[in-house]
Amino acid sequence: MKLATWNINSLTVRLPQVLDWLGANPVDVLALQELKMSDDKFPHAAFAAAGYHASCFGQKTYNGVALLSKTPADNVVRNIPGFGDDMARVISATFAFGAAPDAADNLPNGIRVVGAYFPNGQEPGSDKFEYKLAWLKGLRSWLRTELLVHPKLVLMGDFNITFDDADVWDPEGMRDQIHCTDEERYELNALIALGLHDAHRLFPQPAKSYSWWDYRDFGFRRNHGMRIDHILVSGALRPRVTACRIDKTPRKNERPSDHAPVVVELA
């Protein structure tokens, strides 16, 4: 079973690249962020023709998330229950895998997938930064309960937060800057403390592995990037994780997204 997340920075522009990528990487679930598209414009037919079900939570101009999947999505929930938000940032669903309930761990069959586009935050101290911190607390409060209801859970998406210096091409230059502040990293580690695990760090990874590179100043060519797109798996799933990789291939396309997909494999 393969799950992936990709911030595509406009589905209008990137639809052909998403379809190409799915053709070459037929994952079971793909979480998309930054659709920048309202639901009435969502290309359901194109994904159906490619063999994918799609659940979308769009928004005009900014934000917007979706879950593409080979099997139908069950119990789709949009945004964070209990946290009022006028931005479309989260979509969750359960996906059944295999025919029978999972006898090995006596847990219900199926995996709960949460796809999320975390707020950017713009600049520490700004109103957008305060919104980011409030959103993170809202997410954590909700996930604590979700993990009890759905022990087999994956949280993946564009977190807009680095774990530490290893996730940043220029840690000194980015010290205390957005994506790298102590406040943001505290909240990220608080998610980990709920019983989630960073799939990327479960395995040896190439040095200077990043998931986002600035469009400006030849950021990708010079590997001036940050690892801000993450896949976190719950403790019940951790023993099943067999690989996690960042696919830099689509970043080499013409008119690429500034983010690369991250893929996790589960046995």
Add this chain to the structure above:
DNA sequence: ATGACGGAAGTTTTCCGA
């Protein structure tokens, strides 16, 4: 200190992303 690039809205510049 500022802008670089790219997308969206929409018409000419401005906002935002990260």
